[in-house]
Amino acid sequence: MDALKQALHLLFSLDPELLQILGVTMRMSFFSTTISCLIGLPLGALIGTRSFRGKAFLKKLIHTLMGLPPVVAGLLVYALFTHYGPFGRFNLLFTVRVMVIAQCLLIIPVVTGLTASFMEQSTRAVIDTAKGMGLSRRRVLFLCLSESRTSLLSVVLNAFGRSIAEVGAVSIVGGNIQWKTRVMTTAIMLETNKGNFSFALALGFILLLIAFVVNVAASFVVREGHDD
C-alpha cells in the first residue's frame, strides 16, 4: 500500500517538520492526560467509593459531560481566551497551553466517570472487608485504588487515546499554526484539505503507530505490577 510505504519513509527520513509536529503532539497529549488524571482519578475514586447527597445527579452530570463534542469544548475555551474574552489578557490563544486546557475540559469528565464506575463495581467487596477490619477512610480509598489499578490504567490509556486523536477542539483554539501548534490530527486535516489524501493517510498510520507503542509500553508496566 502506497500510504503505508510513505509513512515508513517519512518516519525514517526524520523530516524535521514531522518531528516537530510529533513533539508538539506528545507534549500536548502528555500534559492533557496527566492533568486530567491528576484531577479525574481521585475525583472519580471519591465519587465511586463514597455515598453522599446528590451523587446520582452528579453522576448524570458527569456522564453528560463525557459526551461533550470536542468542537463545543473548543468553542467554549475559545470564547474564554479570545482577545476580548474574560481571559484574553493572558494571551494564550493559539498556544499549546490553551490546547491542553481545552482537552482537559473534554477528558476530565471521561476519566472521572470511568474511574467512578470501575471503583463502584470492583471495590464493593474491598470496602466491606476493610470496614470489617476497621480501617480508616483514607486507607480504604488507597486500598481500592491499588486493587483496581489494571482498570485504572485502561482509564489513563483511554484519556491518552482521546487526547492524541482529538481534532475539533485543538484546531479551534490552537489554530493549526505551522512550527507552533500543529499536531498530528490537524496536520492530517490540513493534508486532507490540500487534497494530499495518501500523505494524510500516511500521517494517520504514524499516529496509529504511536498509539500502539504507548499501549504496549503500558501493558508492560501492568505486567510488571502483577509480578510483585
Add this chain to the structure above:
Amino acid sequence: MKKLTAILLAMLLLVSFAACGAKGDETPTPAETPENPVIRISTTTSVNDSGLLPYLQPVFESETGYKLEIQSAGTGAAIQKAVDGNADLILVHAKASEEEFIADGYGVERLPFMYNYFVIVGPADDPAGIKDCEDAASAFQKIRESESKFISRGDESGTHKAELKIWGDNAPDAAADSWYISAGQGMGACLTMASEQGAYCLTDKATFLSMQAELKLDLLLEKGEDMKNTYSLIAVNPDKIDGINVDGAKAFIDWMLSDEASEMIAKYGQEQYGVSLFYLLEA
C-alpha cells in the same frame, strides 16, 4: 460570550432563512427529471461559503430538473476529488493547477467566466502603512520590512497559491520568520486569527464581507492588478474517468454561462453588502 451568542444567533437565523428560501423557490411544476439527475460539483470554499452557489442552485435545479451536489473544499482538495473520480465538474480559482489538471487529461476545457479581487485586510492603524500601495506586491514588501504579523492560509488553496505568487521568489519562511504565520486553515479561521493577533491577511472579498462584523480588521487594499482572482469551470473528462455525468456537467456549465445566470452572478452581494462580490469576464 456576547459575541459568541451573536454568532450562534446569526447562524441560526441564516439556517432558517435558507430553509425558507429553499421552500419559496420551489416552483409548482419543475422541469422534467433528466435520466441521470445528480450532478456532483467540486468547488472551493469561497464560491460556496460566500453563498453564491447556494443562491444559484435552486434556480438551476427548478429550471433543468437536475440535482446539484455541492462539495466544497480548498482548491487543492477540490481538484483532487475530481482526479479521484468523485466529481463531474469543478469550479475553482488556481490557474496553474487548473492547467495541470487539463494537461494530465482529467479536465476537458478550462472555461474562465468570472473574477473578483483578493483584498488585503489588517488592523485599522495599519502599522506597515500599506494603505496607499499600488499593488499587493509592494504592500507585501512593506509588511516584510516592518515585520508586521501576516497570516498565511498555508493550505495550498487557491488563495494561498495567489499569495505565494505575489511574494514571488521572496516568499517568507514560516520556520525562520516569526512574523509570518502559516495557519493551515480555511479563510474564515485565518481571518479570525488575524483579527485576534492584529495581523494582515490576504483574503477573498466575499468571505471578508460576510464576516466583517465579527472582525477587528479593516479592508486596506483592493483592486491591485496582481490581486485579480479568476474562477473557471472545468468539466471532468469522461474518457479518463468513468461514471461521469457528462450531460449534467454540460447542462450546468451551459446554464452558468447563460445570460440569466450571468445577471444573477453580477447582482449577487449588492442587496446584502451594497457591492457585487463577483464580476463577469467579458466573453
